[in-house]
Amino acid sequence: MSKFDFAAMPDANGYFGEYGGQIIPPELKEIMDEIDGAYEEIRQTPEFQEELDSLFADYVGRPSPVYHASRLSAQLGGAQIYLKREDLNHTGAHKINHCLGEALLAKYMGKTKVIAETGAGQHGVALATACALVGIPCEIHMGQVDIEKEHPNVTKMKILGCKLVAVTRGTATLKDAVDSAFEEYLKDPVNYIYAIGSVVGPHPFPKMVRDFQSIIGTEAREQFMTTHGKLPNYITACVGGGSNAMGAFTAFLDDNDVSLVGVEPAGKGLDTKDHSATLTLGKPSELHGMKCYVLETEDGEPMPVHSIASGLDYPGVGPQHSYLKDLGRVEYDSVTDEECLNAFMTLSRVEGIIPALESSHAVAWAMRKAPELPSDQMILVNLSGRGDKDADYVADKLGL
Structure with a gap:
């Protein structure tokens, strides 16, 4: 038995202790709650589980x-x-594990575009791969510094058919790519989904990515x-x-x-x-x-x-x-x-x-x-x- 209490992580409001939550505008909170509801509903279905398990075994x-x-x-x-x-x-890399989950979720929710950031390019490649597999357009934002440093992954993303957006603001690295991708997502959060590349961001993404x-x-x-x-x-x-x-x-x-x-x-x-x-x-x-x-x-x-x-x-x-x-x-x-x-x-x-x-x-x-x-x-x-x-x-x- 653990000496630590991991009761509900996160709680219903997306908090791990005092951390996490949804520090976002009310209109975006409604969208995030919809994603959370869809995730909790879909992940329990045999169809979703069977498709994901099959892809993990035979694709990954x-x-x-x-x-x-x-x-x-x-x-x-x-x-x-x-x-x-x-x-x-x-x-x-490990990134394909949650990218398949996020791409399948986008498909089940009827989203028309998947948007994401990438640093080293592994999340970008994995998401472009998953989106090609399920047939959803994909847009990846990447800092210019990282584009120059991680050229092999940039080439793979282009081959896989994603739209690659070079981010030159600020330090032109991961944090700036996140900002840029999120701005694009906010243009149409109803039809787009932002597939966050780590256990970060507003609830439910830290939970979802961890689960996958x-x-x-x-x-x-x-x-x-x-x-x-x-x-x-x-x-x-x-x-x-x-x-x-x-x-x-x-x-x-x-x-x-x-x-x-x-x-x-x-x-x-x-x-x-x-x-x-x-x-x-x-x-x-x-x-x-x-x-x-x-x-x-x-x-x-x-x-x-x-x-x-x-x-x-x-x-x-x-x-x-x-x-x-x-x-x-x-x-x-x-x-x-x-x-x-x-x-x-x-x-x-x-x-x-x-x-x-x-x-x-x-x-x-x-x-x-x-x-x-x-x-x-x-x-x-x-x-x-x-x-x-x-x-x-x-x-x-x-x-x-």
């Missing part, structure tokens, strides 16, 4: 395997490192019990908005013996302004229709943030993560750009697995932690995506 390729990184573990000494291979999913992503932890739990007869000692995942981490953590929240660790981007260092360590250095505030931890300037505006990983440079974080931090159920640590790059190259050359820069943050934490633990302990890393999109960038940065 689930269940994703759990791989023992034995050579990496031996090189480090200490605990054994395992990888939940979300990088092997169709489209190359929870298959990661549900599978991992069963896989560990089948193979080892016990659960891992640690589960770790990178945290920007936090969807892959919530997907990995949810099935284990009641297991007191399983330590859960979210890893944020320390960027160029926590003592600089070039980081995205929201839960580490931020404070409770409001952003993008929700209450959560936020990195803010002295004027109370969202801080310009930095991470080598485009999918993690967000000044906010999911409200459930904010709640779990305050509750003490999840530990939130951070990893620098330099540590991330080292983990990226080490996993590539020791195990032949090229991880996404986002996922490399969690790999780096596991590499740091493993030598401190006995060899009979196990760390499960949610390898949330593959590094195809980052290969050219890393090669150029390291002069390979």
Whole structure:
């Protein structure tokens, strides 16, 4: 039995403790409540469940395997490192899990266009893929900085038929892409649906995205019990908005013996302004229709943030993560750009697995932690995506 109370997360108003909610205009609240009602109704139907389960198995390729990184573990000494291979999913990351759910929901609700933001491009590719599959037009907003950095994903989105909108305002990164996409959505919220790419935004999106992503932890739990007869000692995942981490953590929240660790981007260092360590250095505030931890300037505006990983440079974080931090159920640590790059190259050359820069943050934490633990302990890393999109960038940065 858990020592924590996870009774109803979120409650009827979309709050996880004091975080979350719908901090939006009344007319938009009505639309969000309609989406919530449709989601709660549709997800209970056998037709929806059967279609989603079938797509997970035959389209995505689930269940994703759990791989023992034995050579990496031996090189480090200490605990054994395992990888939940979300990088092997169709489209190359965990994002396809909730994108299929959101695209099916849009189809069932009769929406005429799906709108979204993307940072590293994995959410954009996955959503463009899902929309092509169900036959709904798709529009993706992406910061110009990320477009230049993540060219392979940009090309894939165009091939898949989505309309790509380059966002040049502000820092031209993820937060600005969110703002731009939301403005487009507000032009016709009755016929459009905004498919948020993480466990962020107004209720019901933090709940919906978590629910679709929870298959990661549900599978991992069963896989560990089948193979080892016990659960891992640690589960770790990178945290920007936090969807892959919530997907990995949810099935284990009641297991007191399983330590859960979210890893944020320390960027160029926590003592600089070039980081995205929201839960580490931020404070409770409001952003993008929700209450959560936020990195803010002295004027109370969202801080310009930095991470080598485009999918993690967000000044906010999911409200459930904010709640779990305050509750003490999840530990939130951070990893620098330099540590991330080292983990990226080490996993590539020791195990032949090229991880996404986002996922490399969690790999780096596991590499740091493993030598401190006995060899009979196990760390499960949610390898949330593959590094195809980052290969050219890393090669150029390291002069390979």
